[in-house]
Amino acid sequence: MLSLLAASGAAEPIYWENLGLRPYLFEVGGFQLRFYSLAYLFGILLAYWHLSKMIKAPGSPMAQRHADDLFFYCTLGVILGGRLGYAAFYKPELFGGVELFKLWEGGMSFHGGVIGVLIAISWVAWRNGLNWLRICDYISVNVPFAYMLGRLANFINGELYGRPVESDFPFAMVFPTDPDQLARHPSQLYQAGFEGLLLGVLLFALFWKTRARYRAGLLVGVFTIGMGLGRFLMEFFREPDAYLAYVVVETGLSRGQWLSLPMIAVGIVVVIYAMMKPPVGGPARAKP
Template sequence: MLLHPGFDPVAIELGPIAIHWYGLMYLLAFGCGWWLGRRRARQEWRGFREVDVDDILLYIVLGVVIGGRAGYMLFYEPLRLLENPLSLLMIWQGGMSFHGGLIGVLIAMAWFAQRRSRGFFEVADFIAPLIPPGIMAGRIGNFINGKLWGAPSDLPWAMIFQDPIAGDIPRHPSQIYEAFLEGFVLFVLLWWFTQRPRPLMAASGLFLAGYAVARILVEFVRIPDAHIGYLAFGWVTMGQVLTAPMLLAGVVFLTLAFKGEKGR
């Protein structure tokens, strides 16, 4: 059994300015994606320049922040949004959704592709391996804040989170599971997969399917938001419902990609 360190959510205080760990994790995510993207752009066969990475980063930052917040309010707190539409802007109160952020990134990529006269999947396949490190950083931020913990567990690495709702019960450190599976493992898989030219849509399909499998599995040991709970059968969560279409889309994209490759 382990004890959560109980980190101070504020990493740095500069007078009246407080910089939170979660915010730093977002900066780390964007910085890592930018660095990896520029590395990929140096390989001429990819058809991207380093300056393209610089430009698309702005689109993606806007997509993540706006989409993540809007998605959280729509998926997880729609009643609060109806009662107070301005709550959509209250980012400092917490609440970001991966699925909303993903939708925002998809819109950002479509916008970038249209402005640069590129195909959507051409952009999406290039960006796909850059996303998992950002997911990993976000999940580490969840762990530092002691949020999104898992179900009770008697495993040797079960952890007691210093949270009044979690209580003194050892629980799955589900944030670490997600950081490892959705972040590290998925990144290694995608980085390896894209080291040589692949059919259009293949990298995007692998990202969607890989993330979906990891997220759906971890949701079985992650406690859902208290105000939502389980949606059906005592185990189906909102996260699984939102992720299931990603799995379907990923399988379809992979099938179409390699079917088209065989037909050439």
């Protein structure tokens, strides 16, 4: 998508509406099948499919029935954690009203979703006596590509656009939902590429081409560093929410950046821990 945008090479910004996009696949009556919902659905299904392939490789810490449980509980964790995290971190006024449950109107927190998934993994690991850290390794490999689909859906919706840029910037774009109609960074695509595609390819390569899967915590540590660093850097291009602009003014960093710093620190600690511990022994599989 970025290549297509850059190919314009024009001094004028690109107008989102000229790309022929719309936020839904089809509409029947008052119902719209929105790409944002499809992104969640396909992201979760893709993660489940790939996780099922991963556990067939040597060294798996779980069996298929555990993957099935994770699919169910992590889906709940993503949805509930993402929504509750959005309310807690960004819009506390949603608590106590029916607006909290209006998921179709948007508003999900990545950091809240991570917390929800960690709780889900903890429950499945405790109930089945599995190695929690190694389960996190396997789940983390599947997150970036699902995340990429979500950011692409944000772009298709014309939302979460970036900060203003000069109109002759190669990727400058005007979004119809922008009240100021300024040329802006299409930061949704930056995030899809960096935190989604690039990080996903790195984790896939580490899992399938190296023995990283045998070092408990290494994969999830790399994921945590990558996501935290990616979000921190991308926030320099992303427009802060209007009701959180004061955070940037007062601290110099956005709310998303402050939430990302602990992720980077935790990821570094986990990677160091994983490299100091001996690899797990042998290619033993979890019993079905």
